[in-house]
Amino acid sequence: MLPAALDTRRHQPAATHRIGRGRRRPARARRQAHQHRGAMTRFVVVTGTDTGVGKTVVTAALAVALAARGLEVAAVKPVQTGVGPDEPGDADEVVRLTGSSAVHELARLRDPLAPETAARLQGVPLPLIAEVAQQIRGLDADVVLVEGAGGLLVRLDLDGGTVIDLARALDAEVVVVAREGLGTLNHAGLTVDRLGSEGLTPRLVLGSCAAEPGLAELNNRSDLPRLTGLPIDGLIPAGAGSLERTEFCGQAPSWFTALPGVV
Numbered sequence: 407m408l409p410a411a412l413d414t415r416r417h418q419p420a421a422t423h424r425i426g427r428g429r430r431r432p433a434r435a436r437r438q439a440h441q442h443r444g445a446m447t448r449f450v451v452v453t454g455t456d457t458g459v460g461k462t463v464v465t466a467a468l469a470v471a472l473a474a475r476g477l478e479v480a481a482v483k484p485v486q487t488g489v490g491p492d493e494p495g496d497a498d499e500v501v502r503l504t505g506s507s508a509v510h511e512l513a514r515l516r517d518p519l520a521p522e523t524a525a526r527l528q529g530v531p532l533p534l535i536a537e538v539a540q541q542i543r544g545l546d547a548d549v550v551l552v553e554g555a556g557g558l559l560v561r562l563d564l565d566g567g568t569v570i571d572l573a574r575a576l577d578a579e580v581v582v583v584a585r586e587g588l589g590t591l592n593h594a595g596l597t598v599d600r601l602g603s604e605g606l607t608p609r610l611v612l613g614s615c616a617a618e619p620g621l622a623e624l625n626n627r628s629d630l631p632r633l634t635g636l637p638i639d640g641l642i643p644a645g646a647g648s649l650e651r652t653e654f655c656g657q658a659p660s661w662f663t664a665l666p667g668v669v
């Protein structure tokens with residue numbers, strides 16, 4: 407858990423239990439486990455080909471699927487934009503879907519814009535990517551999921567830092583959430599190519615898959631792996647974001663054929 411002073415969310419998540427887990431291990435056992443895993447913590451950055459592609463829902467689904475493997479999972483939204491002080495943001499959505507209390511939002515800005523733009527308009531600073539990475543490294547978990555804002559090149563600080571810089575600072579795996587419909591071949595291709603040129607090898611997940619896919623959706627499921635060189639590791643069914651927690655936690659592990667953050 408982040409020390410309270412670092413967890414700048416204005417309101418605590420609803421009273422919740424761990425992701426799909428029963429009682430938390432006693433504090434001494436958790437400290438011993440954390441000391442043991444120390445550098446063993448693995449980081450997964452969840453980015454997307456765009457805003458609104460399903461990064462938050464995928465973050466929640468990954469948290470459930472990893473916890474189902476017996477892993478302690480934490481989730482972080484470094485910068486939330488477009489919500490007021492007492493409105494639910496992405497971190498709250500992850501809490502609602504998973505029941506986890508290990509979910510953190512580090513900064514919140516009023517305008518529904520890119521974090522850099524929203525911060526400039528609000529006249530407030532943003533922590534630099536290096537500072538964000540340091541805070542995230544302080545988390546006590548086997549796997550830490552980090553959701554970006556918008557797509558890959560959206561600036562998360564006032565120094566030009568993006569989720570690419572954060573992934574590099576955390577030596578993180580990168581999950582790219584893509585749409586399944588027409589247009590995704592270009593968006594996913596651009597995103598994957600840019601990550602490759604940065605020396606990062608992403609995984610692909612489709613954020614919202616129709617129960618009855620049309621011509622483009624069907625062909626994209628084979629064209630995306632063929633053109634990006636990446637398998638599709640997860641298909642999140644359309645409507646997943648509207649499921650009740652019990653259904654979401656029961657179904658989420660089945661949506662993935664491979665998981666990041668697992669050695």
Ligand SMILES: Nc1ncnc2c1ncn2[C@@H]1O[C@H](COP(=O)(O)OP(=O)(O)OP(=O)(O)O)[C@@H](O)[C@H]1O
Nearest residue numbers: 457458459460461462463556614643644645646647
């Ligand atoms: N599988 C899904 N089925 C139905 N609705 C979904 C699904 N995934 C996402 N949505 C809905 O689409 C909207 C955008 O999804 P989400 O918030 O996950 O996108 P995002 O990529 O996280 O956006 P942002 O860049 O703002 O963080 C939300 O209202 C969410 O509930």
Ligand SMILES: C[C@H](N)[C@H](N)CCCCCC(=O)O
Nearest residue numbers: 457487488518519520555556
């Ligand atoms: C406000 C919304 N919820 C997103 N988190 C912010 C998306 C910024 C997208 C910027 C852009 O690509 O033009």
Ligand SMILES: [Mg+2]
Nearest residue numbers: 461462496553
């Ligand atoms: Mg989101």
